[in-house]
Amino acid sequence: MARRVLNEPALASVVEPGAVAERLQRAMLAALGAHTDARGRVDYARLAASDAFAAAETAARALGGARLDALAGRGERLAFWINVYNALVLHGIVRLGVRSSVRRTWNFFGRVCYRMGASVFSLDDIEHGVLRDNRWRPWPPLRPFGAGDPRRALAVAPPDPRFHFAITCGAASCPPVGVYTAAAIDGQLDLATRNFVNQEIVLAGGRLACSRLFKWYRCDFEAAGGLTGFLLRHLDPGPARAALEAGAAPCAAFRPYRWTLQHQPAD
Numbered sequence: 685m686a687r688r689v690l691n692e693p694a695l696a697s698v699v700e701p702g703a704v705a706e707r708l709q710r711a712m713l714a715a716l717g718a719h720t721d722a723r724g725r726v727d728y729a730r731l732a733a734s735d736a737f738a739a740a741e742t743a744a745r746a747l748g749g750a751r752l753d754a755l756a757g758r759g760e761r762l763a764f765w766i767n768v769y770n771a772l773v774l775h776g777i778v779r780l781g782v783r784s785s786v787r788r789t790w791n792f793f794g795r796v797c798y799r800m801g802a803s804v805f806s807l808d809d810i811e812h813g814v815l816r817d818n819r820w821r822p823w824p825p826l827r828p829f830g831a832g833d834p835r836r837a838l839a840v841a842p843p844d845p846r847f848h849f850a851i852t853c854g855a856a857s858c859p860p861v862g863v864y865t866a867a868a869i870d871g872q873l874d875l876a877t878r879n880f881v882n883q884e885i886v887l888a889g890g891r892l893a894c895s896r897l898f899k900w901y902r903c904d905f906e907a908a909g910g911l912t913g914f915l916l917r918h919l920d921p922g923p924a925r926a927a928l929e930a931g932a933a934p935c936a937a938f939r940p941y942r943w944t945l946q947h948q949p950a951d
Contacts, residue, residue, distance in 0.1 A: 687797050687806065690775050691741070694748020694799045701750040701800075702760055702866055704743065705767040709863045711740035712771045716947065725950040732778050744775060747800045752838055759866040761840050762815075762873070766850050769810045770861045772798055773854045776807070777945070786854045787943040793853070803835050811851070817841045822900045845904040845914065846873040848897050849880040856942035857895065878918045884939065885915065887923040887932075894935035902935075911935065 715736035719727045731737055747768070755761045776796030777786065786792045793807040805814075812821045813828035817839045820827055829836045840847075850873055852858040859880045864872050884895040898905065905911040911934045919925040928934060 686795075687804070688776070688780070688795050689797045689799050689804055690772070690779055691744035691747055691798045693745065695745045697746070697749045698751055699746055699749045701747075701752060701755055701764050704746045704750055705764045705771075706863055706865060708740065708743040708747065708771045709767040709861075711736070711743045712774050713861075713863070715740050716774060720947065721950055723950075724948070726947045727950045728778060728781075728783065737778065740771070740775070744771065744798060747798050750800045752801050752803070755838070757866065758840065758844075759869040761838070762844060762847060763864040763866045763869045765810055765814050765840070766847060766864045768798060768800075768805075769807060769815070769851050772796060772807055772810070773852055777854050782854070782945065783949050785943045785945060805835070807853075809835065814839050815843060815847050815851075816901075816904065817843045819843070819903070842907070843904060844873065845901070845908050846877045848901060848904070849873070849876045852946060854946055856944045856946050857940075858946055874918075878920070881915065881918040882920050882922075885919065885924050885935075886939075887927050888937065890927075890932075891936040892924055892927060892932055892934060893937040893939050896938045896941045898935045899938050 715731060715734060716726065718736050719731040719734065721727070755764055776782070776792060780789055780792070780796065782789050782792070795806065797804050797806045808821060809828045812819060813835060818827050818829050818836060849859045850861065850864065852861045859876060880895070886893050898911065902911060905914045908914065912928060915928055915934055916925065919928065
C-alpha cells in the first residue's frame with residue numbers, strides 16, 4: 685500500500701505557487717459543485733470522468749513546477765498549503781474511490797500525495813509537518829519530518845491554530861472550505877474560525893461541549909496563548925461565552941465526531 689502521488693506526470697514549467705494553488709482549489713470546487721445535486725449529494729462516478737475534474741487534475745500537475753522557496757511571507761505560506769491540502773483531500777477521495785469514510789480507507793492521510801518541486805507531500809506532511817510546524821501527529825504519535833529533511837524549512841512557524849477551521853479531512857464534522865488568498869488570509873481565517881466555533885461549541889448540562897478538534901489539537905491552542913483566550917476571541921455573545929467568562933472550564937466535554945463523508949455519494 686505505497687504512497688499514491690496523484691499529480692504525476694508533474695508539469696515541469698516553473699510556476700508561482702500561490703496562483704497555481706488557488707487555481708487548483710477553484711477547479712476542484714467547481715468540479716465538485718457541477719456534480720452535486722439539490723440534496724447536496726455527489727455523483728462521484730460522473731465527477732471522476734468529467735472534463736471539469738480533468739481540468740482540476742491538470743492544475744494539480746502544475747504544482748510540479750511550484751517554487752516552494754518563493755513562499756516568503758507567512759500569509760503566502762498559509763494560503764498555499766491550505767488550498768493544496770483541501771484540493772488533495774477531494775482528489776484522494778475521488779481517485780481512491782472513497783464512498784463511506786476516509787477513516788475506513790487504509791492510511792488515507794499518509795498515502796495520498798502531491799509532488800511539488802523536488803519533494804512529495806502527503807496530507808500528514810502538510811498538516812502536521814508544515815501547518816503545525818512539525819508537531820507530533822495524534823495517530824501515530826510521530827513527527828512527519830526528521831532533522832535532516834529539507835521540507836522542514838517550509839513549516840509555518842509559529843503555527844496559526846486557526847488553520848484547523850479552514851481545512852477539511854473529508855468528514856461530515858469538518859469545517860466547510862473555500863479558496864484562500866495571501867492578501868486576505870487573516871480575515872478569512874478569522875471568519876472561518878468564528879463560524880466553526882459558534883456552530884460547534886455549546887453549553888450542555890452546565891458544561892462547554894466542543895468539537896473533538898479541540899481535544900486532538902489542544903496543545904496547538906495552548907501554545908498560541910491558551911484555549912480560554914482563543915475561544916473568547918471568537919465566541920459571539922450567548923450562553924457558551926457567558927459560561928466561559930464566568931469561569932467554566934473550556935471544552936469540558938466533547939461532541940461526537942462524524943466520520944461519514946462530508947459530501948455524501950448520490951447512490
